[in-house]
Amino acid sequence: MAVWSAHGMALAEISGTGSGSGQSPDPHVILAQSELPANAKIDRNAGEERGSVTNLPLPRYVSLKGSEGNARRGPSLSHRIDWVFRHAGMPLRVVAEFGHWRRVEDKDGAGGWIHYALLSGVRTAVVVQDMAELRARPNPDSDVVARAESGAIVKLGECNPDWCSISGGGERGWVPKTDIWGADPGEIRE
Template identity: 55%
Template sequence: MTHFGPIVTLLLALAAQPVLAQDAPGSRPKPRPERSETVAAAPQPAPDPASPAASREIAVPEGPERGPETNLPLPRFVSLSTDRGNVRRGPSLSHRIDWVFLRRDMPLQVTAEYGHWRRVTDREGVGGWMHYAMLSGVRTVIVDAELLPLRSRPQENATVVAQLEAGVVARLGECEPDWCRLTAGGYKGWAPKTLIWGVAPDEIRD
């Protein structure tokens, strides 16, 4: 006699987590729609041309280097520390707001620094300048696949402990050359780097 208890329990546990997808026999789960991470801001007055920040061109590095303000690597990944983050056209309050990030913990990539401001982009390439107080060094990633299996070990044939839908934000743990350990919805497991956004391809984390 075959016992299905443990499997049913696992599926029910997955269903209770809004960030996890169920396995339905004969069908593949589709990503659940989520609220938009980014919205365009309303038109605003142009910045004062007399402002030093408005007139100064900010150089964006083309390769890995150190930020002039923090001495941290550029580019690098951070996360949004607030539920609403204004993204400005330039590094000052006098610059217009082009976008608003609406999802706390979403991963962002820092590409330049100027004073208390950081130039960032999201996984879609949308971005601009944000005040550093809205950013956190806590590392997260976003699922960049329709359905991402979390595995018990960093191997393709390892047991699947949970599955994450597209757009889910997970906490980033240790990383090997091709795999990273993630935490989401109370589950922990390994995922290929190629299926997540928020970590460099050659990044190693202990």
């Protein structure tokens, strides 16, 4: 099993196998009969805030397109630069929109207004748990296939309510959402 660092470099090869238990029904799934009438319409976007410019959900996650992005105090070039993001692919959370500008925050809440051209819709995440274990399946009993250092920026794949598939450094696996920043609790991605 490979271990990779925050800079995407393999640190070590670890051999061994996990317990590899068989698949069992998901204990977190609760089946309930709907109390809605059969002809009721469900608005899946009800209560969801939308951006005034893009009409996309707020907040939402994006990533830094290049290797540097200036976060400004306000939504124009005349505003002072408060923060500079310096990692390509860094996940950012869009919390507001104004014209061609997006108000973003990183995992620590630092940020500001960034021009939309510096952002990408590609979803990434940052590992927040040191030596996070990537598993073969979204199950704590599944084999560990790799480990990732805290601070590693990874590509975000499929997510269920509790787990996400991530990839980086040539490795791919499933981690609990609590080990990464870049996906909301309960968010589902296919």
